[in-house]
Amino acid sequence: MSCSLRPDQTFSFSWTDANGVVHPEVYRGDLGYAHWWTTTPLGTATTNNTYVQGQITACLAARMNWYGVSVRISLRNNEMASTPEERAAFPVREGAFWGNVFSTTQAPYLRACYSPAGVARARQLQRDCAAGHLSVDPVTGATAVQPCGSMQIVGSCDTVCNGKDYVNGFYRGCIRNSSVSPWERTDEVITTFLTAGP
Template identity: 75%
Template sequence: MELSCARLAALFVVPLVTTACIGAELDSDPEALLEEAEGALEGDNGYLINALSQNALSQNSLTLNALSQNALSQNALSQNALSTIRDPGTNGAMARDLLRYIVSCALRPDQTFSFSWIDSGGVSRPEVYRGELGYAHWWATTPIGPNTYVQRQITACLAARINWYGVSVRISLRNNEMPSTAAERTAYPVREGAFWGNMFGTVEPAFLRACYSPAGVTRARQLQRDCAAGHISVDPGTGATTVQQCGPMTIVGSCDTICNGTDTVNGFYRGCLRNPSVSPWERMDEVITTFLPPAP
């Protein structure tokens, strides 16, 4: 799934393609490798950047804070949250896509979140959101509450799947809880960058950060994934270039200087500075490193 920040006014208009592969740029070999790698921690990226903004989270009844107080199931949601995900308007579309990505990050493939809503034409729209990565599979029955470790893992998972353009790109997500198989590492060898933060805003103030792996910047931009290194914008009048960040995400520089080394087998960054502009030593382990397929 892909989270995009290209259209700030149109939230979550790009459909999530959970079965899509990395596209026409690659032959079938990487997919075959991943079919061989049972349980590989790879997923799509999508159009989530606006839903994770502070303004959206503060105005939306389906806030991460509210979700953390309940089990991740339809029966456990508050009436306000249910009304929000059933809203046929823009707010409802944003809430549904945010929920879809949360379910994908938190639950396992054998777990789902199902409900229905009525669109503006009076047509019933059934929704079935299936888990993928299982970072907090027990959330289906038990609130995660003020557990900052889980909140940070879910936030990192959401951040890692943001994409400026909303295009479907298959990526590999890895960290100290979620290692990879040999087949996955072969299919996705290009380290893109790392993502971390906590957007729940309960125990600690909300924040979202990213860094880039210098060797992966070119490939990331080839695949239209700009949120680790920044989106390059060209002024049509002057030709000057600027680097823009993805919504609330703060890009803090090269992971090689922000993070404390990589796992020797899986290649993920073992931890990164929580806020390098404030402290050069306070690190976070709840970091997700993303990997991309190689150039054809």
């Protein structure tokens, strides 16, 4: 809910455990990337609201972390601009994230790309999902790059994305799925930024 709803919006439900105890739950929004989700369905069996699905998926992917640790990041795209203070506090472009895990008409997918200049800082902060997690084969000693779960790392953002927003620095669009089309782009992309190193 924190990706999709605004701070003034909540999602409430309750569930019953094996002992018959009812547990009420309330989840508050935060970022508001798809705050209209409360009145517009993500999709039905035959139709999709692909824009909303893409925005929420990009936010979820951008916040994934191989290590499960909290790292302060700045998320930017055409829906969420940044303030001058935020841009000053988070100057290192890490990478970009996009996909659709909610579609009812196509296979779910997650994509990520990395900003070459941000790879070292991302790994220093334990953020490996844009550039990939480095692991060492215990038998051969070779280093391999692993994706975060089902997220496909498609390489440098400089290769797969076009145009950066002049003020906020986010990528305006990236290739949706290069195995289907090398030309079809999506603008449902979130670019992540990190704090500068010490």
